[in-house]
C-alpha cells in the first residue's frame with residue numbers, strides 16, 4: 001500500500017508532524033493508501049514556496065509558448081496513465097469506472113486545452129483603437145498572472161476539479177498551492193507525482209493534504225496569497241470569502257446547486273425520462289449541477305414518474321470497478337447518514353417516497369455506503385428537500401400548471417448553478433432557458449460541459465467562471481499601459497494647467 005508525500009517546493013516531503021491518515025474505499029471500507037496529514041505549518045511552507053517561485057522563479061517570466069510545452073508534458077503523462085488514474089479514482093471516490101474513465105479522458109484533454117491557452121495569453125497586447133490617441137500617444141492592455149493562488153477542491157470529481165484549477169492558473173503564469181478534499185486526496189497526489197516526474201520548475205505547483213478547516217484557514221488568510229479559487233459547498237464558500245476579505249484577495253467560488261429540470265408537455269419522452277434520470281442520479285447524485293428538482297406538467301406527472309421508477313429499479317448497484325455497475329456507493333459513512341437524514345426530513349414534510357431512500361446492505365454491499373436512489377413526489381418548493389442541497393441520490397419531483405409557474409418555481413431558490421428544459425420546440429425551450437436564473441441551462445441534455453464554454457453559478461452558487469476565455473481571465477490581472485513617445489513638450493498642452501511652459505530663450 002502506498003504512503004503518499006506532500007509536494008512542496010519541487011520536493012516530495014512528509015508532513016511536518018510526520019502524521020498520516022488512511023484514505024478509505026467507500027465500496028468496502030478498506031484502506032487504499034496512507035495520506036500525509038498536513039498542518040498549518042505545511043500550508044505555510046507551500047505558500048512560501050509558491051511565493052518564491054512567483055517572485056523570483058522562471059515560471060511567470062517564461063513565454064506562453066514555453067509554459068505551454070510544460071503543461072503539454074503533464075497532459076501527455078495523464079494520457080499515458082489514464083486507465084490507472086481512473087482505477088485509483090474509482091477506489092478513492094466510489095465513482096463507477098465508466099465515470100472515472102470518462103473523467104480521466106477529459107482530464108488529459110482539458111490539460112492539453114490549457115496548454116493551448118497558455119500560448120494565447122502570453123504578452124497579448126490589444127490596442128484600444130481610436131481611444132486616447134493624442135499625437136503619438138496611445139494605450140493598450142495586457143493580461144498578467146495574479147500571483148500565488150490557493151486552490152481548494154471537493155471530493156465528487158477529484159481529478160477533474162484538480163485539472164480545472166491547475167490548468168488555467170498555470171497557463172497564465174501563476175504559482176499555486178492545491179488542496180484536495182480529505183476523503184479523496186489520491187488523484188491530486190498522483191498529479192503531484194506527474195509534475196515531479198516531468199521536472200516542473202520548483203515551487204510552481206505545490207500539493208498539500210490535511211484537514212480543510214486548518215489548511216484552508218492558512219491558505220485563505222495568508223497575506224502571501226493573492227487569490228483563492230474554491231470549489232465546494234456554499235457554506236464553506238461563504239466562510240472562505242469572509243476570511244479572504246481580511247487581505248482583499250481575489251476570490252472565485254464554485255459552490256452548490258439545486259438545479260431545476262423542467263419537462264415541457266411536448267418533450268420527447270424517449271430522451272426526457274432517461275435524461276432526467278441521468279441528470280439527477282449520475283454519480284449517485286453527487287454532482288454540483290445535478291437536476292435535483294424535477295418539474296413535471298401536472299397531467300403527465302404520474303406516468304412520467306412511473307417510467308422513471310421502473311428504469312431506476314433496474315440500475316445495478318455494485319463494485320465501482322465492475323463495468324456493469326451503474327450505481328456506486330456515496331463517498332463516506334458521514335455523507336450516507338446525511339442523505340438518509342434528508343429522506344426522513346422529506347417524509348416528515350409530507351412528501352411521498354415513490355422508490356428507494358434506504359441503505360442497501362445485501363451481500364458485499366453491506367461493507368459499503370450504498371443508498372437505493374430515491375424519488376420523492378408530492379414535493380412543494382417550500383420543503384427543505386426542495387430548497388437544500390442534499391448531494392446524494394434523492395430527487396424531488398414537483399408539479400406545475402403553466403409555463404410561468406414552472407419558471408417561478410425554478411427560480412425560487414438561493415442557488416443558480418444549472419438547469420434544464422426538455423421540449424421538441426427548441427425555440428420555446430430557449431425562451432424558458434433565458435428566463436432561468438442559472439449559469440448553465442441544458443436543452444434536451446444534461447451534465448455536458450465544454451472546456452471552451454464558461455461554467456459557473458448565479459446567486460449563491462458561486463462567483464466567477466471556469467473554462468473558456470472568461471475562466472482563464474479569472475487568473476489574470478488586467479494592466480493598462482499609456483505610452484507616449486513624443487519628443488517635445490508641445491504635444492502636451494494640458495500640462496499648462498499646472499506647469500507653465502518654459503519661456504523660449506532669445
Ligand code: NAD
Nearest residue numbers: 153154155180181212213216232233236254255256257288
Ligand atoms: P466542502 O465545502 O465540504 O469541502 C470542499 C473543500 O473545502 C475540501 O477540500 C475541504 O477540505 C475544504 N474545506 C472544508 N472546510 C474548509 C474551510 N473552513 N476553509 C477552507 N477549506 C475548507 O464540499 P465537499 O463536501 O467536498 O463537496 C461537495 C460540495 O461541492 C457540494 O456543495 C457541491 O455542490 C460542490 N461542488 C460545486 C462544484 C461547482 O463547480 N460549482 C463542483 C463540484 C462540487
